[in-house]
Amino acid sequence: MIATLRRIICAAAVALGTGAPAMATPTELLSFADLDGWGDDDHQAALTAFLETCGDLNGDDWAALCAFARKEPNARTFFELFFRPVLIGGDSPALFTGYxxxxxxxxxRPGGPYRYPVYRKPPEVRQGTRWATREQIEDQNILAGRGLELAWVDDPVELFFLQIQGSGRIRLSDGSMLRVGYGGFNGHEYRSVGEELVRRGVYSRHQVSAQVIKNWVRRNPGAGRQLLQHNPSYVFFREVSRVPAEKGPLGAMNRSITPMRSVAVDPAFTPLxxxxxxxxGGRGPIKQLFVAQxxxxxxxxxxxADIFFGTGDVAGRNAGRVRDPGRMVVLLPIDRAFALVPGG
Known part of the structure; x- marks a missing residue:
């Protein structure tokens, strides 16, 4: 079975090419012995996360690997036998953050403390075009009264950070839970309010975190509103009803992501x-296998890369502390790895 699978993977890689995005960036083929801490990881947890999305990967080689992974092989052996580590862009240190x-x-329905609407995308907003800014949307109430509200929440600062994260859960007043996912945005580029506070001299760069920003905005409601409007990007949401409460939110592959096993990447370099x-590195070092989802x-x-820490306040505090260097290595099917690395 393993020999047959290796032949399928080889033939598919030859037919399809590397399957990796075209790039002009340094690449280096590594061995698993080069991965610091590889032998100590829980490879089964990574394989479980891999199975969440591997059925959506394009290519006969990926399909063969996914089918074999579903037969519950030894997880460490599976990765070592059919993949090779590739360091892409390793000439500069990685930057890891958390979400x-x-x-x-x-x-x-609105009422009492629930005064801040969570909006669906208006039909006139088109991908690739700019629409109204955050300031215009909020100050001119251009979305109000159009039936676009999914829900109302009690905190405009938390709503802002919900937009930054792109998905979340809302505990409704009737005791039920509403999960919302990314539904589009207004076409304006994201501008960091944390960097704006640093630029103004309010904080030093090392002092800024999501909680610090939230506290400053709440202490300075007028200036805080203007600070949040420094970011012209405005995210719209959609209701996500098909994801069980015990599973993670949907990622870019439209599948649930897994706490501490899913990572957000730039797909121009790392295949989803x-x-x-x-x-x-940094405080709370991490050495383990994730899946780019x-x-x-x-x-x-x-x-x-952006590491997914999970759901709720504790996950938020842990994610907000992360801004660390290190190294990220992509595991590719063997022949794709050799095809990608010149002389590999």
Whole structure:
């Protein structure tokens, strides 16, 4: 069975090419012995995350690997036998950040503290074109009264950060839970309010975190509103009803992502669905295998990644502390890896 699978993978790679995005960036073929901490990881947890999205990967070789993974092989052996580690863009250190799925309090109808609407995308907003800015949307109430509200929440600051994360859950006043996912945006590029606070001299760069920003905005409501409007990008949402409560939110592959096993990457360099070895330094170092299952507007570059920490306040605090260097290594099917690395 294994020999047959190897022949399928080889033939598919020859027929399809590398299947990796075209790039002009340094690449280096590594061995698993080069991955610091590889032998200590829980490879089964990574294989479970890989199975969540491997059926959506294009190519006969990926399909064969996915089919074999579903037969419950020894996880470490599976990765070592059919993949090779490739360091892409390793001439500069990686930058790792963290993200999470926030939880907000809200209601289906406005009333009491629930005064801040979570909007669907208006039909006139088209992908690739710019629409109204955040300031115009909020100050001119141009979405109000159009039936676009999914829910109302009790905190405009948490709503802003829900837009930054792109998905979340809303605990409704009737006790039920509403999960919302990314539904589009107004076409304006994201601008960091944290960097704006640094530019103004309010904080030093090392002091800025999501919680610091939230606290500053709440202490300075007028100036805080203007600060949040410094980011002209405005995210719209859609209701996600088909994802069970116990599973993670949908990532860029429209499948549930897994806490501490899913990572957002730049798909111009890292194929979505590929396993990714992370060596994160800083406080709380991480050395383990993730799967590239998400993207983000701020995630650009071969050595740039955003680690998914899970759902809720604890995950949010942990994710907000992460801004660390390290190294990221992509695992590719063997023949794709050799085809990608010159002289590999």
């Amino acid at each position: 999470f799925e926030p939880e907000l309090d809200g209601a289906r 669905g590929a396993p990714v070895w992370v060596e994160k 998400d993207t983000g507007s701020a995630i650009k570059g071969a050595q740039r």
